[in-house]
Amino acid sequence: MGSEGGVLKVETRELREEEMPFWMALQAGMSVAQAEQLSYDPLIFHCWVLGAWLEGNLVGGMEVVRSVRPDYAVGVNAVVAATHQRIGIGSLLYKERGRFLLERGISKVVTAVSIWNTGSLIFSLNKNMARGVKYLRDCYFEGEDKLWMEKDLREATSVFDEAGVGESYRGGSQENFVPVTPKELFLNSRPRRLLESLVNTDGFHVIGLVRPRYSGCDNNLLVLKPRREGGDNE
């Protein structure tokens, strides 16, 4: 663990019960000493928490919960410290989570991600090759739409895995693009209905997110592709 010759050495592993204050502190943006004074929701002691350590500090974590379906787990929460984002720690955790779950006979992870959480969608779809398989309109609250993401852990975990090259989003002739405008505009828009029916009824998966930066367009575009016959996430 630590930095050797300018190379960051990150250790990813399951957290022990006594390390939970580190995880609470990271999520809540407080010190470990402050977190040690608090009580925690029992959920935290009944799910797996995988953490990423750098030089003795917990810099990232992911919670995973068992599902009623024995081959599925649910990814509940993923956080990397703001100071350490976008240097690969989230992807290391994603990979470790895959290894950890496959070892326990679990081959799929599902997660719900807000369709306005651009960073998380790019991270899951573009970088780690999850698929958006269900559109969750008004998820818990009116106007909170989420994408149900699935990751088949037997498939490539990252666009950098050899098996994944070519599978990740590269553009092509078969894709469909649906714009995601800011929330107030989106809720009564045609793209909302279109996205919902393409994913929930017409057999499309969301496979990526692109952000065109041409004049007059500032919207994210979700990239959809027909589900592979007998293939993904079934």
Ligand SMILES: CC(C)(COP(=O)(O)OP(=O)(O)OC[C@H]1O[C@@H](n2cnc3c(N)ncnc32)[C@H](O)[C@@H]1OP(=O)(O)O)[C@@H](O)C(=O)NCCC(=O)NCCS
């Ligand atoms: C999402 C999250 C866990 C990713 O962790 P990370 O360590 O930053 O991820 P990695 O460094 O492995 O991968 C970064 C890639 O993810 C995508 N990404 C992550 N955050 C992004 C952002 N804000 N905007 C655009 N792309 C983003 C990009 O593809 C990025 O690659 P790039 O830097 O080469 O463009 C982290 O950004 C985070 O904690 N976000 C806030 C909490 C959150 O939204 N959690 C998920 C919902 S529970």
